[in-house]
Amino acid sequence: MPVASGQEGGCQCGAIRYRLLRAPAALYACHCRDCQKQSSSAFGLSMWVERDAIEFTGTEPRIFRTRGGSGAEKLCAFCGECGTRLYHAGGGTRAEGSTTLSMKAGTLDDTSVIEPTCHLWTSRAQPWLAPVLERDFCFEREPDSEETLRAQWRDAGGAGTR
Ligand SMILES: [Zn+2]
Ligand SMILES: [Zn+2]
Structure with a gap:
């Protein structure tokens, strides 16, 4: 089952909560060094949601500013209480x-509904992920346009539910 409208989430301490009003426009794993660092894991999981398709409640997130691979400024929102990274805006693809x-x-x-079908920056991916990367849609770096990722998600059936 894909991620659908009505699903909820939040930070680790619960100070910030959100609810999806529409299904996401893309969902992929990114294996770049920035995503490894920000997630303190092997890859980041990015789920694109239009700003008017999500409702936040609770405290305001704090913002960390950095630059994406393209050089554009990226805003990284996280919970000031528990430090959970919640979203990025701008920068990147x-x-x-x-x-x-x-x-x-x-x-x-x-989290059982999260299933990326596309992988970015596989040139930086951990070798033990090879079986997954062989099966899925991969970019050694990142695609030239954001539409590529949206189309891939639609084709994979991810945007089927509203
Ligand atoms: Zn929190
Ligand atoms: Zn990344």
Whole structure:
């Protein structure tokens, strides 16, 4: 089952909560060094949600500013209480001025619905992930346009539920 409208999530301490009003526009794993660092794991899980398709409640997130691979400024929102990274805005593969939030998919309450079908920066991926990468859609670095990722997610059936 894909991630659908109505699903909820939040930070580790619960100070920030959210609810999806529509299904995400893309969901992929990114194996770049920045994603490994921010997730303190082997890869980051990015779930694209339009700003008007998500409702936040609780405290305001704190913002850490950095630059994505493209050089564009990226805002990284995290809980000031527990430090959980919640989303990124700007930078990376999304077009300049895009209002799409790249939610960190592991913050969903029900993580059993997370299934990336696409992988970015596989040139930096851990070797033990090879069986998964052989099966899925991969970019050695990242695609030229955000539409590529949206189309891939639609084709994979991820955007089927609203
Ligand atoms: Zn928190
Ligand atoms: Zn990344």
